[in-house]
Amino acid sequence: MARVGLSTERLVRAGAELADEVGFEQVTVSELARRFDVKVASLYSHVKNSQDLKTRIALFALQELADLSADAVAGRAGKDALTAFANVYRDYAHAHPGRAAAARMRLDPETAAASAGLRLAQMMRAILRGYDLPEPDQTHAVRLLGSTFHGYASLEGAGGFSHSSPDSGESWTRILDALDTLLRNWPAPDRPTG
């Protein structure tokens, strides 16, 4: 029978597109097989199982994100860098909602450690160097930014901000302003307002 030319690479790319169309949760080995007009079992030579497929899509998305971010941040510093980095994240989530959801998928620690997620974290730290935060505050700030970007993309993707004003894009801009302000005025450990 005619060979279609499957490969792990092609499956992952097609899986990423499928995720963008139908949602990451709905990505299924069966649907992917259908799109290649191939029997389901044939995919199992290229991916271990459904979980493996999804993990690979996640890693693929993280790599795309890291590449785009590296480009965007290059030659920028301070708020400029922060904004560029954050916008890559949000723009990617708009253009590729399924991949963005994949990038937020839970990975087991070793997989995560070997992923491009690490590069993203390092870029965030590089950006924060422009704000001159001592450790451990830098780590706290990394976690704040990660949580906020992650959460915003997630809520926006779920339609949380869609039917209300002001426009979500405006909130995004103002939130980035606010985070920049915050980083430039990072407070010392709590002392009740005196």
Added chain:
Amino acid sequence: MARVGLSTERLVRAGAELADEVGFEQVTVSELARRFDVKVASLYSHVKNSQDLKTRIALFALQELADLSADAVAGRAGKDALTAFANVYRDYAHAHPGRAAAARMRLDPETAAASAGLRLAQMMRAILRGYDLPEPDQTHAVRLLGSTFHGYASLEGAGGFSHSSPDSGESWTRILDALDTLLRNWPAPDRPTG
């Protein structure tokens, strides 16, 4: 045959516990039936389908969260209220990871509008009144806080902060400090650093 005494209520509660044990994604009508030692089809008199079950668990979790939050915030204002509110959210996510994941589930707009999620949003606005932000900044701030809490709980639940120092709890405290500071110094729309 002996009747077990199923009801939508009991199914939802058991579903919530199941979610905490095995993860919200892994909640399945079949597993729930097994736990009640009942045939799968029997559950379909009480919930419409699998999606319906999950939605009900989400609504249940949102209600628990809103009730706990209302208690925690009562009689507090300013940073005190903010901290109490945020801690309810995080503590709940620790005690009930599956329900917390359920609470983050995407709901269709009408369902969401009828959910206790609305009460949570209103509480957040009430807390923000203590910071005296004019609209639309209050809305931006609501979105920032929502994103950050949501994102932090999500990342922490996924183990994102578990094998690194400083302790996640410390970051949480410092992030709340930071957000309080930010709300008290909310920046006007961008004017490049002069």
Added chain:
DNA sequence: CTAGTTTGCCTAAATGCTTTAGGCAAATGC
């Protein structure tokens, strides 16, 4: 260019979750 080997996609089959249709027995109400 043919023979051997690898590899890609296939059929077949088991398992498990979802969902609907229709039945019988237990609980409820008069």
Added chain:
DNA sequence: GCATTTGCCTAAAGCATTTAGGCAAACTAG
């Protein structure tokens, strides 16, 4: 007590996952 409602059942179909084993197409020599 009897009728009705209701709760849980059996049965069955549909679809996703996954493994085992087979055949033919595509590489690799000699």
